Structures are given as C-alpha cells and as structure tokens.
Amino acid sequence: MAGLAVFSLPVLLFQAVELTWRAYLPVFLNQSVGVALAVVGALMLGVRVLDAVADVAIGWISDNVATRFGRRAPWMAAGALLVPVGALLLFLAPPGAELVRVIGAGVLLHVGYSFIVTPHGGWGLELSDDEEERTRIMGAKVWFGVFGSMAMLATIGVLERSYGFGIRALATVFGTVIAIAAPVTILAVLAKFRERPPERRKQVAKMSQPLPQLLAGMMRDPALRRILFLYLLCGIADASTASTFLFLVEPVLGLTGQAATLLLIQPVMALFTLPLWTGLANRLGRRNVLTIGYAWQALAMPLALVVPEGSTVLFGLFLALRGLTCGIEYMLLRVMVADVAEKGAANGARLSGTYYALSSVTLKLALGLGAGLGLFLIGLSGFEAGGSTGSGASLAVRLAYVLPSVIAGLAGLLVSNRVGPVRSGLRKKPVYT
Secondary structure: OHHHHHHOOHHHHHHHHHHHHHHHHHHHHHHHHOOOHHHHHHHHHHHHHHHHHHHHHHHHHHHHOOEOOEOOHHHHHHHHHHHHHHHHHHHOOOOOOOHHHHHHHHHHHHHHHHHHHHHHHHHHHOOOOOHHHHHHHHHHHHHHHHHHHHHHHHHHHHHHHHHOOOHHHHHHHHHHHHHHHHHHHHHHHHHHOOOOOHHHHOOOOOOOOOHHHHHHHHHOOHHHHHHHHHHHHHHHHHHHHHHHHHHHHHHHOOOOOOHHHHHOHHHHHHHHHHHHHHHHHHHHOHHHHHHHHHHHHHHHHHHHHHOOOOOHHHHHHHHHHHHHHOOHHHHHHHHHHHHHHHHHHOOOOOOHHHHHHHHHHHHHHHHHHHHHHHHHHHHHOOOOOOOOOOHHHHHHHHHHHHHHHHHHHHHHHHHHOOOOOOOOOOOOOOOOO
16 A cells, blocks of 8 residues: 555646646736736647647557666656746746746646656556456545645645735745656656566557557547546536636635635545545446436536625535535546556557556546636636626626536536446456555
C-alpha cells in the first residue's frame, strides 16, 4: 500500500493543475491580466486541443520506444522540467501581459503536463492484472486527487479569509506550488519504481503499425467508444461547472471570499465516500454504480437554481449532496479503460499508454469544450465581471453552471446502461510494492 501511495503522488500535481486551470485561471486572466472572456474561453479550448495531440503522440511513443531508463520515465522527467517554467510564466503574468506570453506559457505548461500524465497513466494501467485490484488502484488514485484538492483548497481558504489574498496573490501561490510539485512528485515515483521489462511482459507493440491505423483499430471496439463518450460527458460537465463556479459564488450569490471553502466541500465528501463506492462497485457491478453516479448528477444539480442569494448554508448543503457521488465516474471509467487495455494485451501487444492517451485526449478536449461552453453561456447574458448583476445575468450564470451537468447526467444514464464489464479472464497479483 505504501508503494501505491508513492506511485499516486503525481496525482496531487495533476489535481493542482486542473483545479487552477478550470476554476481560477479564467478569473485571473480576465480580472487581473485583462484578457477578454471570449479570448480566455478560446485559450482554454485551444490549448486543450494542442494538448490532446501531444497526448496521443506521447502515449504511442511510450508504448513503442524502450530506453535504458524505461519507456515512461524519460518523458515524465522531461515534463517535470517543462511544467515549472510554464506555470511560473502563466500564473505570474503581470497586468496587461502580452497575449503571446499567456498563450505560450499555457502551451508549455500543458505540453509538459502531457509528458507526465500520459506515461504515468499508461504505467498505472499495468500495475495489476487483477480486475478487482484495478478498481482499488484507480480508486486510490482518485482518492489522492481528492486529498490534493482538499489540501490546496484549504490553503486557499486560509489565505483568502485570514490574510486577504486576492486573485493575483492566489495565482502566484498556484504557480509556485505547481512548479515545486512537478519535480518532487515525479522524482519520488522514479526513485521508487522500475518498469517491468517489456521482453518478459511482451509490452512493446510492433512499430510496423502506423499510429493512424492503430487508433482506427482501437476505435472499432464498441466498448471503448462508449467509455470515451462517457469521458466526454464527464469532462464537459465538470469543466463547465468549474469555470462558472466563481462567477456564481461571488457576483450572483454574494458569498465573497468563501469560494475556496465552498469548493472544499465536495472533495471532503469524496474522501469518505470513494472507498465505499469502490467496495460497492466490486459487489454490485461497475455499470450499476456508474449509473447511480449519472442519475444523482442529473437530480442534484438543478437544486443550485433555487439557492437564495447570501445563503452560505444552503449552497454548502447543495454542494454536500452533489458530492455524495463525486469522483466515482472517473474512477470506474479508468478501470474500464484498464480492462480494455488488458484485453488488447492478450494479443501480445501492451498498449496501455495509447489507450490511456485516448481517454486523456477525450477528457481534455471535453474539459476545453466545457470551460468554453460555460464562459460562452455567461457571456451571452452581457455579464460583466465587477459590475452589477441583473436578474437576467444572474439566471444565465446559474443555468451555465447547472445545465451542462444535467444534460451530461441524462445522456450518461442512457449510455452507461450499455457499458458492460470487459473481462480479461486474468486473475494475477498486483506488481506494485
């Protein structure tokens, strides 16, 4: 278990990048740097598209190219060098910074991020061949992500409420934390773990199959297509709620200085409920638990429409109810991707990096679409940051926060009922220590 904890440390970095990128960066760029909301939305989507291309390429290369240091480790080490540079340039951007700097820093941060997250994810899919153990591994990774989110949000809450940190000071903290976490967490993994030899495991695919042909073959699997569609729904819903959260909390609900504390509620809920959902998934079946998650999302999100202005308690109660199923979709979908990758490995080619890259690409594109969608919906209302919020603009912000998640939940209900378990037939011991 200690080994799994060390392997999951980079998830803390991933959570820091995603939390700041989705929830705080739009406000920072708009209010502090002076970038228009429409441009911010385009940046959120554009960088994700470039990021997606890098994911696929790195996933394929890390499956096929073995070095003396392993297939995954060299890319992760390179990412640990790139991420700090991009983070510091982006989150320490001065007011009126040139758009070229903002875009370049965002690209650098996310290319380095891809160098880490895709090889690490592919490596994680190979940690165990046991189906139930994979659920526990992915549950642990999500749990560590939740813990990292809690730690960061708790720190932000203290800085906001006790020391009066504004968005610019918080952005400086974000950039510094990410810049430090990247090399520290990756070094811990590389010092503790060694990859399994590909000759013994037959993990390296033959280079004779071009990447487009390989991807086309993978996408012919209906189970994988359904899993990726569910990833798409999750990403759009999460990013739209994250990118609109601060606009809802402060200008609409009037809960100034409480955003970080309120954001902390859902991770706290997940910290205690994820182990329970992990056990239920192994007992009731992944598909059934996944269906529960989408149904609850569709039922709970509309409650945000009726939370009165100035009511911290009622909005906190809404977030607690929403958080009952927080994280279970990602946990179970990652397990299902591992199942599909294991099925493919039965043919003699271990392509975990490429499979993970497909899921990561889908998720990141969805995150870009979701963030852009949320900001676009707010922009349609004529909402102006720092100005007075009329009833029409207030309703638009609430709808931008709620509707994408409700639609995604309903669509997820239809599709999740058709995603069955992918059984490899293998029951082996985990290989982590």
